[in-house]
Amino acid sequence: MNWCNPRHFKRSPTAFSGGPDQEFLLKLSGREALRPFSAEIEDLMAAARVVELAGGDTLFRQDELMTGLFVVIEGWIKVYRITPSGEEAVIQILAAGESFGPAVAMRDDECIAAAEAVGDARVICLSADFLIRRIRDAPQIGLAVLALALQQVRDLTLQVEQLKAQTGMQRVAEFISSLCPVDSGSCVVALPYDKKLIAARLGLKPESLSRIFARLKAIGVEVRADCVAINNVKRLKEFALDERSMTKSIRSSHAPIPMTLGR
Amino acid sequence: MNWCNPRHFKRSPTAFSGGPDQEFLLKLSGREALRPFSAEIEDLMAAARVVELAGGDTLFRQDELMTGLFVVIEGWIKVYRITPSGEEAVIQILAAGESFGPAVAMRDDECIAAAEAVGDARVICLSADFLIRRIRDAPQIGLAVLALALQQVRDLTLQVEQLKAQTGMQRVAEFISSLCPVDSGSCVVALPYDKKLIAARLGLKPESLSRIFARLKAIGVEVRADCVAINNVKRLKEFALDERSMTKSIRSSHAPIPMTLGR
Numbered sequence: 001m002n003w004c005n006p007r008h009f010k011r012s013p014t015a016f017s018g019g020p021d022q023e024f025l026l027k028l029s030g031r032e033a034l035r036p037f038s039a040e041i042e043d044l045m046a047a048a049r050v051v052e053l054a055g056g057d058t059l060f061r062q063d064e065l066m067t068g069l070f071v072v073i074e075g076w077i078k079v080y081r082i083t084p085s086g087e088e089a090v091i092q093i094l095a096a097g098e099s100f101g102p103a104v105a106m107r108d109d110e111c112i113a114a115a116e117a118v119g120d121a122r123v124i125c126l127s128a129d130f131l132i133r134r135i136r137d138a139p140q141i142g143l144a145v146l147a148l149a150l151q152q153v154r155d156l157t158l159q160v161e162q163l164k165a166q167t168g169m170q171r172v173a174e175f176i177s178s179l180c181p182v183d184s185g186s187c188v189v190a191l192p193y194d195k196k197l198i199a200a201r202l203g204l205k206p207e208s209l210s211r212i213f214a215r216l217k218a219i220g221v222e223v224r225a226d227c228v229a230i231n232n233v234k235r236l237k238e239f240a241l242d243e244r245s246m247t248k249s250i251r252s253s254h255a256p257i258p259m260t261l262g263r
Numbered sequence: 264m265n266w267c268n269p270r271h272f273k274r275s276p277t278a279f280s281g282g283p284d285q286e287f288l289l290k291l292s293g294r295e296a297l298r299p300f301s302a303e304i305e306d307l308m309a310a311a312r313v314v315e316l317a318g319g320d321t322l323f324r325q326d327e328l329m330t331g332l333f334v335v336i337e338g339w340i341k342v343y344r345i346t347p348s349g350e351e352a353v354i355q356i357l358a359a360g361e362s363f364g365p366a367v368a369m370r371d372d373e374c375i376a377a378a379e380a381v382g383d384a385r386v387i388c389l390s391a392d393f394l395i396r397r398i399r400d401a402p403q404i405g406l407a408v409l410a411l412a413l414q415q416v417r418d419l420t421l422q423v424e425q426l427k428a429q430t431g432m433q434r435v436a437e438f439i440s441s442l443c444p445v446d447s448g449s450c451v452v453a454l455p456y457d458k459k460l461i462a463a464r465l466g467l468k469p470e471s472l473s474r475i476f477a478r479l480k481a482i483g484v485e486v487r488a489d490c491v492a493i494n495n496v497k498r499l500k501e502f503a504l505d506e507r508s509m510t511k512s513i514r515s516s517h518a519p520i521p522m523t524l525g526r
Contacts, residue, residue: 081424084504089428091420112417135402142398142405149412154375156419157354161344163426164466165352203427241347 020045020124024073028097033151037144044134044141045071048124053117062114068127069101069148075121076193080200081113090200092155093118093193099148118193163203167243171202172212174240176221176228184234191226283308283387287336291360296414300407307397307404308334311387316380325377331390332364332411338384339456343463344376353463355418356381356456362411381456426466430506434465435475437503439484439491447497454489 025045029038050073053059059070062082070077077094091113094100100115117123135142162171175198179189191198199209213223219239220231230236288308292301313336316322322333325345333340340357354376357363363378380386398405425434438461442452454461462472476486482502483494493499 081420081428083424083428087428089424091423091427112420132406135405137402139399139402139405142402142409143395146405146409146412149409149416152416153412153419156416156423157344157375160354160419160422160426161346161352163423164354164463165344165346165350200427 020048020050020073024096028071031097033154034144034147037140037147040138040141040144041148044126044131044144045124047130048126051123051125053121053123055117055119057117057121059115059117059123060111062112063110065110068125069099069131069145070115070126071099071124071148072096073122073124075123076118077115077121077123078118078197079113079115088200090197092159093197093201098155099151118197166240168202168204168208169212169215170240170243171204172209173216173219173221173236173243175202176216176230177233177237177240179228180230180233180236182233183237184232186229186231187233188227188229191223191228194226283311283313283336287359291334294360296410296417297407300403300410303401303404303407304411307389307394307407308387310393311389314386314388316384316386318380318382320380320384322378322380322386323374325375326373328373331388332362332394332408333378333389334362334387334411335359336385336387338386339381340378340384340386341381341460342376342378351463353460355422356460356464361418362414381460429503431465431467431471432475432478433503433506434467435472436479436482436484436499436506438465439479439493440496440500440503442491443493443496443499445496446500447495449492449494450496451490451492454486454491457489 025042028034028045029041034041051059051070053075059077072094074096077098077100078090079092079094079100080088080090083089092098092100094115100113101111131141131145135145162174166174176189179192180187181189195209196206199206202209204212213221216223219235221236222229288305291297291308292304297304314322314333316338322340335357337359340361340363341353342355342357342363343351343353346352355361355363357378363376364374394404394408398408425437429437439452442455443450444452458472459469462469465472467475476484479486482498484499485492
């Protein structure tokens with residue numbers, strides 16, 4: 001298995017384009033949840049401003065007035081909260097096509113979280129004023145914005161399930177299997193962002209993530225620098241769904257062969 | 264301190280009222296997030312059907328088509344997911360005024376979670392057809408439904424923060440302090456539902472919850488049957504926010520007195 005060079009995965013900054021490109025709009029409005037509103041979404045986004053960010057750039061701050069909704073075109077956006085004791089809790093890492101704010105945008109209130117770019121990123125920004133005006137003019141736009149909000153409710157619901165029902169090891173297995181471009185066989189994938197951030201995204205301490213990476217070797221997953229080699233993607237996916245029964249089957253298939261002394 | 268009788272807190276079934284009562288509507292539309300849309304929300308809800316449920320009654324099932332949105336008038340509604348390994352993951356326990364579905368309602372798709380009544384409960388149900396018709400007629404209704412969706416995004420975001428950034432003990436302390444009708448001094452409160460469900464809501468195993476209840480005695484919190492006596496509500500709230508610095512101060516104030524042998 002060849003090990004990839006993590007440098008290949010570093011994004012080079014893209015030029016300011018004035019608006020989102022057609023290819024991205026088609027992909028976004030073709031998503032299952034948004035398909036009924038593809039015309040409205042293309043219409044909304046075409047009028048939007050595209051903002052380019054470098055890693056660490058802030059998109060909005062917690063407790064500031066939220067000025068609109070945004071949709072990620074390219075790169076990763078970290079949504080986080082600063083806890084009362086001053087620590088950072090990563091809520092989501094948004095990828096291309098994912099959005100934040102459609103519900104919040106409507107509210108003349110402080111934003112519940114902060115957001116910043118993880119690396120170079122491009123983002124569509126729609127002001128709350130613009131959205132409210134458009135929804136008042138064309139109620140179908142309101143349904144499209146609700147469909148965007150659905151994605152966030154869905155993602156957060158699945159994350160709560162993951163945090164409550166899965167072990168740390170299952171969460172890591174699910175995260176790695178979500179990176180795989182295939183459903184079976186072997187592959188090598190690059191970790192999309194640094195390990196500290198992956199740990200925070202999965203609700204783990206960095207040292208727990210390192211331990212879990214080491215333990216995943218038992219099911220044919222090897223992490224080296226920023227790359228992961230997966231021997232058997234199907235097995236990894238099964239493990240993410242049901243660690244207990246998998247662990248049993250690993251144990252039984254790897255049962256130590258009884259040794260007879262003196263032979 | 265007197266210990267309350269948990270039986271006092273059991274709800275007796277209420278009669279079918281035909282529609283939500285005016286008092287509830289005023290309370291709901293007076294909520295900060297919904298205030299700008301109070302007229303629309305009262306208008307929407309007045310046309311709604313009220314459903315009465317007994318404990319264990321199902322409101323909707325996971326993976327069934329979602330037929331609308333609901334708002335809790337009275338009682339508790341458990342929103343949960345069945346994980347791929349067949350276990351139940353409790354996502355939220357909704358209280359009066361909380362809603363589920365505004366985003367989902369718009370989508371001709373399977374519901375992401377299931378919901379059932381924890382005890383006797385009354386719920387406002389709005390069909391997706393009705394909502395879509397009303398939004399098309401009056402776009403302002405779309406903004407009101409978005410404001411309802413905001414509540415769910417906000418609650419889920421805070422829960423993800425809680426699960427990632429707080430210890431189990433802090434989560435329990437926060438849960439108990441949310442039940443207290445006062446910000447300081449002492450009080451006795453009833454646990455709103457059984458301990459197994461509280462554990463599931465907080466992402467804990469039942470045995471961990473029992474251990475945490477026992478450990479909370481150190482900060483003056485005592486759990487007996489379904490009641491909790493809190494000596495110092497302010498201290499409990501501070502502990503929920505910052506366990507580490509509180510634990511340090513408890514340790515130093517409770518430092519064992521050096522004993523001199525032979526005196």
